Amino acid sequence: MTDNQPQTILEQLGGISGLIYSTLPILVFVPVNSIFDLTVAVWSALGVAAAILVWRLIRRGPVQPAISGFIGVGVCAFIAYRTGDAKGFFLFGIYTSLLYGGVFLVSILVRWPLVGVLWGFLNGHGNSWRSDRRALIGYDIATAAWVLVFGARYLVQSQLYDADQAGWLAVARIAMGWPLTALAFLVSVWAARRADHMVKKSEPAVVEDAEDKPA
Numbered sequence: 001m002t003d004n005q006p007q008t009i010l011e012q013l014g015g016i017s018g019l020i021y022s023t024l025p026i027l028v029f030v031p032v033n034s035i036f037d038l039t040v041a042v043w044s045a046l047g048v049a050a051a052i053l054v055w056r057l058i059r060r061g062p063v064q065p066a067i068s069g070f071i072g073v074g075v076c077a078f079i080a081y082r083t084g085d086a087k088g089f090f091l092f093g094i095y096t097s098l099l100y101g102g103v104f105l106v107s108i109l110v111r112w113p114l115v116g117v118l119w120g121f122l123n124g125h126g127n128s129w130r131s132d133r134r135a136l137i138g139y140d141i142a143t144a145a146w147v148l149v150f151g152a153r154y155l156v157q158s159q160l161y162d163a164d165q166a167g168w169l170a171v172a173r174i175a176m177g178w179p180l181t182a183l184a185f186l187v188s189v190w191a192a193r194r195a196d197h198m199v200k201k202s203e204p205a206v207v208e209d210a211e212d213k214p215a
Contacts (some may be wrong), residue, residue, distance in 0.1 A: 021052045023174045025073045030170040033086045042077040049073035086166040094157045101150030113143035119192045135195035142191035145184045
Protein backbone atom coordinates (compact mmCIF):
# COMPACT_ATOMS: atom_id res chain seq x y z
CA MET A 1 0.00 0.00 0.00
CA THR A 2 1.40 3.41 -0.97
CA ASP A 3 1.44 6.45 1.29
CA ASN A 4 -1.37 8.01 -0.74
CA GLN A 5 -3.74 5.10 -0.26
CA PRO A 6 -6.12 5.28 2.71
CA GLN A 7 -5.97 2.61 5.38
CA THR A 8 -8.69 0.02 5.45
CA ILE A 9 -10.93 -0.32 8.51
CA LEU A 10 -9.11 -3.52 9.53
CA GLU A 11 -5.73 -1.78 9.27
CA GLN A 12 -6.99 1.08 11.42
CA LEU A 13 -7.89 -1.52 14.08
CA GLY A 14 -4.31 -2.76 14.00
CA GLY A 15 -4.87 -5.71 11.68
CA ILE A 16 -5.53 -9.28 12.79
CA SER A 17 -2.68 -9.11 15.30
CA GLY A 18 -4.20 -5.96 16.83
CA LEU A 19 -7.52 -7.71 17.38
CA ILE A 20 -5.75 -10.65 19.02
CA TYR A 21 -3.54 -8.41 21.18
CA SER A 22 -6.66 -6.72 22.53
CA THR A 23 -7.63 -9.95 24.32
CA LEU A 24 -4.32 -10.45 26.12
CA PRO A 25 -4.95 -8.05 29.06
CA ILE A 26 -8.24 -9.87 29.75
CA LEU A 27 -6.56 -13.28 29.57
CA VAL A 28 -4.10 -12.07 32.20
CA PHE A 29 -6.49 -10.13 34.44
CA VAL A 30 -8.95 -12.89 35.41
CA PRO A 31 -6.53 -15.70 36.37
CA VAL A 32 -4.17 -13.31 38.20
CA ASN A 33 -7.13 -11.96 40.17
CA SER A 34 -8.12 -15.52 41.10
CA ILE A 35 -4.60 -16.52 42.16
CA PHE A 36 -3.49 -13.28 43.85
CA ASP A 37 -5.78 -10.27 44.32
CA LEU A 38 -7.42 -7.40 42.47
CA THR A 39 -4.51 -4.99 42.84
CA VAL A 40 -2.03 -7.44 41.30
CA ALA A 41 -4.51 -8.24 38.52
CA VAL A 42 -4.99 -4.54 37.71
CA TRP A 43 -1.26 -3.89 37.45
CA SER A 44 -0.73 -7.08 35.46
CA ALA A 45 -3.33 -6.05 32.87
CA LEU A 46 -1.79 -2.60 32.62
CA GLY A 47 1.64 -4.15 32.26
CA VAL A 48 0.51 -6.35 29.38
CA ALA A 49 -1.15 -3.38 27.64
CA ALA A 50 2.03 -1.33 28.08
CA ALA A 51 4.16 -4.20 26.73
CA ILE A 52 1.95 -4.41 23.63
CA LEU A 53 2.35 -0.66 23.08
CA VAL A 54 6.15 -0.88 23.40
CA TRP A 55 6.21 -3.91 21.07
CA ARG A 56 4.27 -1.95 18.46
CA LEU A 57 6.70 0.95 18.78
CA ILE A 58 9.73 -1.32 18.40
CA ARG A 59 8.29 -3.04 15.34
CA ARG A 60 7.04 0.30 13.95
CA GLY A 61 3.57 -1.12 13.49
CA PRO A 62 0.30 0.85 13.78
CA VAL A 63 0.61 2.69 17.11
CA GLN A 64 -2.83 4.30 17.37
CA PRO A 65 -4.70 1.01 18.09
CA ALA A 66 -2.13 0.14 20.77
CA ILE A 67 -2.47 3.57 22.39
CA SER A 68 -6.26 3.30 22.33
CA GLY A 69 -6.01 -0.20 23.78
CA PHE A 70 -3.72 0.95 26.59
CA ILE A 71 -6.06 3.82 27.46
CA GLY A 72 -9.05 1.45 27.37
CA VAL A 73 -7.34 -1.03 29.70
CA GLY A 74 -6.38 1.86 31.97
CA VAL A 75 -10.01 2.98 32.23
CA CYS A 76 -11.20 -0.58 32.89
CA ALA A 77 -8.50 -1.11 35.51
CA PHE A 78 -9.39 2.17 37.22
CA ILE A 79 -13.09 1.24 37.41
CA ALA A 80 -12.23 -2.21 38.82
CA TYR A 81 -9.94 -0.63 41.43
CA ARG A 82 -12.53 1.98 42.43
CA THR A 83 -15.36 -0.53 42.70
CA GLY A 84 -13.15 -3.05 44.47
CA ASP A 85 -14.55 -5.85 42.34
CA ALA A 86 -13.03 -7.75 39.43
CA LYS A 87 -16.26 -7.51 37.44
CA GLY A 88 -15.83 -3.74 37.36
CA PHE A 89 -13.05 -4.31 34.81
CA PHE A 90 -15.75 -5.13 32.25
CA LEU A 91 -18.22 -2.35 33.08
CA PHE A 92 -16.75 0.21 30.65
CA GLY A 93 -16.96 -2.24 27.74
CA ILE A 94 -20.54 -3.15 28.56
CA TYR A 95 -21.81 0.41 28.41
CA THR A 96 -19.57 1.27 25.47
CA SER A 97 -21.31 -1.52 23.53
CA LEU A 98 -24.69 -0.04 24.48
CA LEU A 99 -23.60 3.42 23.31
CA TYR A 100 -22.16 2.18 20.01
CA GLY A 101 -25.20 0.03 19.32
CA GLY A 102 -27.47 3.02 19.91
CA VAL A 103 -25.44 5.29 17.61
CA PHE A 104 -25.43 2.72 14.78
CA LEU A 105 -29.18 2.14 15.21
CA VAL A 106 -29.99 5.86 15.11
CA SER A 107 -27.90 6.25 11.95
CA ILE A 108 -30.14 3.69 10.23
CA LEU A 109 -33.31 5.40 11.42
CA VAL A 110 -32.21 8.80 10.08
CA ARG A 111 -31.20 7.20 6.73
CA TRP A 112 -27.48 7.84 7.16
CA PRO A 113 -26.21 4.30 7.91
CA LEU A 114 -22.90 4.73 9.67
CA VAL A 115 -21.04 2.01 7.76
CA GLY A 116 -21.69 3.91 4.52
CA VAL A 117 -20.60 7.22 6.04
CA LEU A 118 -17.38 5.73 7.43
CA TRP A 119 -16.58 3.83 4.24
CA GLY A 120 -17.08 6.94 2.12
CA PHE A 121 -14.86 8.97 4.45
CA LEU A 122 -12.04 6.41 4.66
CA ASN A 123 -11.94 5.77 0.92
CA GLY A 124 -12.69 9.27 -0.31
CA HIS A 125 -15.92 8.23 -2.06
CA GLY A 126 -18.08 10.73 -0.23
CA ASN A 127 -21.82 10.15 0.09
CA SER A 128 -22.74 9.51 -3.55
CA TRP A 129 -24.05 6.08 -2.50
CA ARG A 130 -27.08 7.73 -0.87
CA SER A 131 -28.54 8.48 -4.30
CA ASP A 132 -28.84 4.75 -5.04
CA ARG A 133 -31.60 2.99 -3.11
CA ARG A 134 -30.01 -0.45 -3.41
CA ALA A 135 -26.69 0.84 -2.11
CA LEU A 136 -28.47 2.52 0.79
CA ILE A 137 -30.21 -0.74 1.69
CA GLY A 138 -26.88 -2.58 1.55
CA TYR A 139 -25.34 -0.14 4.02
CA ASP A 140 -28.47 -0.43 6.19
CA ILE A 141 -27.86 -4.18 6.39
CA ALA A 142 -24.17 -3.75 7.20
CA THR A 143 -24.92 -1.17 9.88
CA ALA A 144 -27.63 -3.43 11.31
CA ALA A 145 -25.01 -6.19 11.64
CA TRP A 146 -23.01 -3.92 13.94
CA VAL A 147 -26.16 -3.07 15.90
CA LEU A 148 -26.69 -6.80 16.48
CA VAL A 149 -23.08 -7.29 17.55
CA PHE A 150 -23.08 -4.41 20.03
CA GLY A 151 -26.58 -5.26 21.24
CA ALA A 152 -25.68 -8.90 21.85
CA ARG A 153 -22.54 -7.91 23.73
CA TYR A 154 -24.48 -5.58 25.99
CA LEU A 155 -27.32 -8.00 26.72
CA VAL A 156 -25.13 -11.02 27.44
CA GLN A 157 -22.40 -9.25 29.38
CA SER A 158 -24.74 -7.08 31.43
CA GLN A 159 -26.54 -10.25 32.57
CA LEU A 160 -23.23 -11.85 33.57
CA TYR A 161 -22.23 -8.64 35.36
CA ASP A 162 -25.44 -8.64 37.39
CA ALA A 163 -24.81 -12.31 38.23
CA ASP A 164 -21.26 -11.51 39.50
CA GLN A 165 -19.66 -13.87 36.97
CA ALA A 166 -16.29 -12.23 36.33
CA GLY A 167 -14.82 -15.41 34.83
CA TRP A 168 -17.65 -15.86 32.37
CA LEU A 169 -17.51 -12.15 31.61
CA ALA A 170 -13.96 -12.65 30.38
CA VAL A 171 -15.05 -15.61 28.26
CA ALA A 172 -17.94 -13.60 26.80
CA ARG A 173 -15.73 -10.56 26.15
CA ILE A 174 -13.26 -12.65 24.16
CA ALA A 175 -15.82 -14.87 22.39
CA MET A 176 -17.95 -11.86 21.45
CA GLY A 177 -14.96 -9.66 20.67
CA TRP A 178 -12.88 -10.04 17.53
CA PRO A 179 -14.78 -13.11 16.17
CA LEU A 180 -18.04 -11.12 16.00
CA THR A 181 -16.11 -8.06 14.85
CA ALA A 182 -14.71 -10.13 11.97
CA LEU A 183 -18.22 -11.26 10.95
CA ALA A 184 -19.62 -7.73 11.02
CA PHE A 185 -16.55 -6.54 9.12
CA LEU A 186 -17.18 -9.13 6.37
CA VAL A 187 -20.79 -7.95 6.06
CA SER A 188 -19.52 -4.36 5.84
CA VAL A 189 -17.04 -5.24 3.08
CA TRP A 190 -19.79 -7.02 1.14
CA ALA A 191 -22.10 -4.01 1.47
CA ALA A 192 -19.36 -1.56 0.47
CA ARG A 193 -18.40 -3.50 -2.64
CA ARG A 194 -22.04 -3.95 -3.61
CA ALA A 195 -22.72 -0.24 -3.08
CA ASP A 196 -19.67 0.79 -5.13
CA HIS A 197 -20.84 -1.49 -7.94
CA MET A 198 -24.35 -0.07 -7.86
CA VAL A 199 -23.14 3.54 -7.86
CA LYS A 200 -20.76 2.94 -10.77
CA LYS A 201 -23.52 1.12 -12.64
CA SER A 202 -25.92 4.03 -12.24
CA GLU A 203 -23.40 6.73 -13.23
CA PRO A 204 -23.77 6.23 -17.03
CA ALA A 205 -27.53 6.57 -16.76
CA VAL A 206 -27.15 9.83 -14.82
CA VAL A 207 -24.72 11.18 -17.43
CA GLU A 208 -27.07 10.24 -20.30
CA ASP A 209 -30.01 11.96 -18.60
CA ALA A 210 -27.94 15.12 -18.17
CA GLU A 211 -26.89 15.08 -21.83
CA ASP A 212 -30.49 14.63 -23.01
CA LYS A 213 -31.67 17.74 -21.16
CA PRO A 214 -31.81 20.92 -23.28
CA ALA A 215 -29.23 23.57 -22.43
